[in-house]
Amino acid sequence: MLKIAICDDQPRELEIINKYIKEYLDGHILDAEMKKFAHPDTLLTAMETESFHLYLLDIVMPMVSGLELGQSIRRISREAQIIYITTEPGYALDAYAVNPLHYLIKPVEKRALFSVLELALSKVDSGKEITVTVKTKEGLRTLSTGQIACCEYKKHLACYTLIGGEQVETTTLACGFAEHIAPLLRDARFLSPHVSFAINMSRVEKLAREGFYLREGGFVPVSARQHAAVRNAYLNYRLSREEN
Template sequence: MGNTETLKEGKSLRIAICDDDKADRERVHGLVKEYLQKKNQSADVKVFDHPDALIEECEQFRPHIYILDIVMPMVTGIQAARELRWNQPEAQIIFATSESSFALESFDVNPINYILKPIEKEKLFSTLDLAISRVDLAGEKCITIKVKGGLQTLRMDEILYIEYRNHVVSYHMSTGDVVSTPTLRIGFAEYMEENHSGSDFVRCHESLAVSVAAIDKLTKTDITLRGGEMIPVAKSRYAEVMDRYMDFRF
């Protein structure tokens, strides 16, 4: 089950709640709504009753903050957090659980706090204060590119890879959209140098540049992206891609 609620409009904080117990799930959701209203904080909140749905949907939703139960069927909250952390190293993770015995095990995913149930409002509110203080909404990276007829702004965390074909650069997005420039008079290398000279992208092929943050798995021949799509990596570029990937992860 995934349930979406937009509490205010505008550039929003994104929060995911996952708990298989209905009463606990509704209590956490209610407290989060109360907190956001008290703080006059804009947020998109999604609520899940199973970690599988959480992991699948958050590939696209990419919350800034996760509030996770630990004891859930099939996949524990800690296991889910490990998978989520791999693709979102900056996410703030809060564990809420009735089992104190998991506290030590939870540390390897670097949670911001570990709250025992029944959850106390003051404890959750102070933890959310800390989590939000670590989220830089204003600094959420965006780029503006030329498209036919004008300009378009793209969120950096939604770009999977950039492709160059027939003098046109296309941005392949995690939403499934492909956003293309007009025909260019410059080559791909020059375009990347002018527009993406930082560390967010790395050339993995003569006509492809991958978002380092979107890499889920890397082999000597292929890159598996967040969401499952695969793109090739040239033998001559593998070492550079690996170096950038490892720098990002660790």
């Protein structure tokens, strides 16, 4: 499902943008979830536990500007599409530091927004989102691959690190770890650099000789035997994202 976040501190503008996007989605029969945020802090809080495919952001907002918000989004995801919507054309050059898809000036013209939405959705990979359901001590938990930064095998358990740092630990696995992570590896973002790990390559902060450093603060080693193959797979992933 496509997930869209709209952030604007002006209630009227927020409702207009929301109305236009809903009209576009209904007209194209697209399955999507939209969330409105009247303050950047509330969006930042939401981003601790969930991710969005598309962000539409005002630039001039209290406390945290849209430019700062865009930088926070980029620390979480290089793949998310960002569209800036503002009354201030002078910020356009600064805005491109976070590689936004487009920059629209208020009052937003519906036709211009629809055109940008069409471009954004052509770049979003929401239809390929894979989910895994795991058994924990608290019960069943369904996770989307977009939520997962890393999965590690520990003492017959699988420990998931989610975007934002939350840890989800399964009960004892009823199968081998390789079989357990097979659904994750069907997602092009995922790689198994070691028999005890699967990582989301979009969450990599740095690749060093000894392994991957993740944005969530963790470290994932690379098997010496697989080092060349893993390095090439990661570089190919990065190149493919830059081309897109």
